[in-house]
Amino acid sequence: MKLTYFAGDPPNFGDELNPLVWSAMLPDGFLDDREEALFLGIGSIIQDIYPRSARKYVIGSGYGGYSAMPDVHDGSWDVLFVRGPGTARRLGLPAERAICDPAVLLRLLPLPEAASGITVAFMPHYESLERGFWQVACRMAGVTLIDPRDDVGRILSQIRGARLLITEAMHGAIVADALRTPWIAAKPLHHSHRMKWRDWSESLEIDLRPHALLPSNIREMYHAVWPNAEVWRAARSSTMPTLKPVNQMLTWIAAKRLQQLSHAEPQMSRDTRLDAAVDGVASAIDRFVRSRGGSGLRATGRASASARSASMRSMRLTA
Incomplete structure (x- = not known):
C-alpha cells in the first residue's frame, strides 16, 4: 500500500506531515511502493485523478474542490473516515x-522543543508566500514569519x-489547535483555499471566525480579485519598476x-x-x-489522547 499525498515543489507543511505522522504511527512494513493500493492520508486529496484500477483507502483525507468530485461509490474506494462533515456530505457518506484531520495525531507523538522568543507568528499559504511580499510585511509588523515550505520539525517548534x-494555511490552524497554541484564522486570499476550512472546523465543533487578510502586493491583489487572471500579467505586476510605489504601499497596509x-x-x-477526535x-x-x-x-x-492532554496543557501553561 503506497502512501499518497501532494508532494509539491516547493514542499508544503500540511502535506509534508504525512511521512512524519505515518512513519511514527504505522507498524514497519505496512506501507510500501506498490501502486495497486493507495493510502490517502493528510490533505485535500480526495480527487478524481487516481486510476480506476487502484484501490483507494481514505484515511482522513478531505475534498477541497481542487478537482472534479470523485465517485467514491464506484467500487474502487474504501473510505475509513474523512476530514470533516463537509467532505462527508459532498461525497454522500454517512455522518x-x-x-x-489525521494531523491531530501529532498529540500522540514526541515533538520538537518549543522555540523561544516568538510572540505573534504568521503562517501564510505557501502560494501566498510565493506571490506576495510577506517577509517584508512581517518585519514591518513585528510578527514572526513561519514559512510553510520550511523543515517540518522547525515549523512544529515555532508553532x-x-x-x-x-494563519492563512489551514494546517497551521489544525496543528496549532492540536498543540494548544491559540490561533486566528486568516481567510485565504485565493478563493480556492477557503472551502476546506469549514470542513475541518465543523469536525471539532469550532464556530470558525475567519478574518480578512489584505494583499501584500499587486500580484496578490490580482489573484484575490480575479482568481483566473492571466498568470503573466499578475507576475509582472510585482516586479515592474513603475509599480514599485504601489507595491510598497500595499505591503505597508498588509503589515x-x-x-x-x-x-x-x-x-x-x-x-x-x-x-475525542x-x-x-x-x-x-x-x-x-x-x-x-x-x-x-x-x-x-495507542496512548490515550486524554492522558496526553493534561501533559500538553501543562507544557502550554509553563512555556
Whole structure:
C-alpha cells in the first residue's frame, strides 16, 4: 500500500506531515511502493485523478474542490473516515465517517522543543508566500514569519513556541489547535483555499471566525480579485519598476492588517472535543491496520489522547 499525498515543489507543511505522522504511527512494513493500493492520508486529496484500477483507502483525507468530485461509490474506494462533515456530505457518506484531520495525531507523538522568543507568528499559504511580499510585511509588523515550505520539525517548534498564530494555511490552524497554541484564522486570499476550512472546523465543533487578510502586493491583489487572471500579467505586476510605489504601499497596509489581527480574539477547540477526535482517529486507524493483518498502531499511537492532554496543557501553561 503506497502512501499518497501532494508532494509539491516547493514542499508544503500540511502535506509534508504525512511521512512524519505515518512513519511514527504505522507498524514497519505496512506501507510500501506498490501502486495497486493507495493510502490517502493528510490533505485535500480526495480527487478524481487516481486510476480506476487502484484501490483507494481514505484515511482522513478531505475534498477541497481542487478537482472534479470523485465517485467514491464506484467500487474502487474504501473510505475509513474523512476530514470533516463537509467532505462527508459532498461525497454522500454517512455522518459518522467524518472524524477529523489525521494531523491531530501529532498529540500522540514526541515533538520538537518549543522555540523561544516568538510572540505573534504568521503562517501564510505557501502560494501566498510565493506571490506576495510577506517577509517584508512581517518585519514591518513585528510578527514572526513561519514559512510553510520550511523543515517540518522547525515549523512544529515555532508553532509550539508561539503565543499566538495567525494563519492563512489551514494546517497551521489544525496543528496549532492540536498543540494548544491559540490561533486566528486568516481567510485565504485565493478563493480556492477557503472551502476546506469549514470542513475541518465543523469536525471539532469550532464556530470558525475567519478574518480578512489584505494583499501584500499587486500580484496578490490580482489573484484575490480575479482568481483566473492571466498568470503573466499578475507576475509582472510585482516586479515592474513603475509599480514599485504601489507595491510598497500595499505591503505597508498588509503589515498594518497583521498588527490589527494580532489583537483579535483567538480560537481553539474544546479540550474534550479534541481529545475525542484524537481517540476516534487513532481507534479507526488501529482497527484498519489490524484488519489487514498488522499488529495495530505503535505503542505511542495507542496512548490515550486524554492522558496526553493534561501533559500538553501543562507544557502550554509553563512555556
